[in-house]
């Protein structure tokens with residue numbers, strides 16, 4: 001079984017963060033592991049509190065995994081502060097896994113800051129160059145580059161700026177566009193477009209975490225970066241189409257929809273013997 005590791009924060013309502021990543025890994029048939037960087041008290045309405053894990057304990061978690069288990073892909077999410085970023089960068093440099101997907105989490109959809117204002121520079125300097133691909137959403141790309149994004153051309157301009165900062169591949173996600181969501185990939189040579197139809201739902205909590213961990217799952221299974229994005233986009237689209245009205249705010253996506261559907265089909269034709 002292929003393996004994937006998420007280095008991220010815990011989301012108590014499980015739509016984003018570590019919980020979304022682990023659900024996504026398992027939905028892809030990949031063995032999922034976690035290094036927790038912070039615990040958030042969070043629900044569909046917002047973030048109520050954050051407690052960071054010490055950098056030393058983050059390092060211990062990383063050592064525990066990498067000294068024992070082969071990691072086929074890493075997804076990096078919420079890192080919270082400078083010390084954690086330094087520790088994660090040092091350990092990823094040391095263990096040098098084949099595939100690293102960096103989701104540069106800065107602010108939650110509910111508007112809560114998830115990365116200290118003094119931490120951006122070290123994230124870009126220390127961690128960005130180690131990663132296979134970085135997947136900012138539009139507000140994150142704006143903070144990283146200083147380029148205001150209102151169009152596809154602005155997204156392309158931002159991709160080039162992030163490439164100049166040392167990223168190998170950049171996927172700017174288009175969920176925050178007012179039009180249909182188009183995600184744009186730049187590898188320093190050319191652009192690829194991943195075009196989706198906008199799904200009209202308020203339940204999009206954790207879409208970014210889910211997309212990046214789906215990309216990591218596909219990389220762990222040996223797909224190319226481009227194919228991993230195509231497959232991840234199919235997965236997130238189904239998860240949003242069948243998102244869940246849980247809670248009073250922005251509900252989560254449905255990480256296991258395709259699996260439930262398959263189980264039900266097998267039940268209908270009498271091929272599924274156990275409880276699903």
Ligand SMILES: Nc1ncnc2c1ncn2[C@@H]1O[C@H](COP(=O)(O)OP(=O)(O)O)[C@@H](O)[C@H]1O
Nearest residue numbers: 137173174175176181196197198199207208211
């Ligand atoms: N309403 C939507 N309909 C269809 N796809 C969406 C929608 N919202 C987001 N996506 C897709 O979900 C993925 C995550 O994007 P985005 O929501 O921009 O990330 P984040 O959660 O980091 O803000 C992207 O592939 C984006 O195109």
Ligand SMILES: Cc1ncc(COP(=O)(O)OP(=O)(O)O)c(N)n1
Nearest residue numbers: 009016017108109205206207208209
């Ligand atoms: C613990 C934790 N990590 C990351 C996020 C942000 O996740 P994202 O997928 O960008 O989803 P939204 O918050 O934008 O819905 C989070 N909220 N919590």
